[in-house]
Amino acid sequence: MAARFGATIVPFGTVGEEDIVELVLDYDDQMKIPVLNDYIRDINRHAIRVREGMSGEVANERHSIPGMLPKIPGRLYYLFGKPIETRGRYELLKDRENANELYLQVKSSVESCMAYLLKKREEDNYRSVFDRTVHKALNSPLHEIPAFEP
Incomplete structure (x- = not known):
């Protein structure tokens, strides 16, 4: 070009x-906290599926906002x-x-x-x-x- x-x-x-930033809570950590687990599952249930119809790891859409602290x-x-x-x-x-x-x-x-x-x-x-x-x-x-x- x-x-x-x-x-x-x-x-x-x-x-x-x-x-x-320092990653404090990733998706797996958040899913271990009962209140956050329910909230994240609810968000994912109603989220728009961008990769609908795909299979494998690519189709695994898990939406969450990681917990981070600035360094x-x-x-x-x-x-x-x-x-x-x-x-x-x-x-x-x-x-x-x-x-x-x-x-x-x-x-x-x-x-x-x-x-x-x-x-x-x-x-x-x-x-x-x-x-x-x-x-x-x-x-x-x-x-x-x-x-x-x-």
């Missing part, structure tokens, strides 16, 4: 906290990769093999960005909101919290 319009593809990677926020990491030009390559990319090669190049670039960010996240001394708050409290307002250099 990008080649059709001569667009530049900019690979982009982002890494956040391992989990933004203390950590840093989010972003990195833009090297732009990939597609201008003038439309005819070349009509060939499935060449298009797949471009796809793999973009995929590899995004994966490299994410791998780099995962490594940097592990090395980050100010990853936790507590560490950043202590740094701010102990230093003057002119001192920025250190960030990593890509």
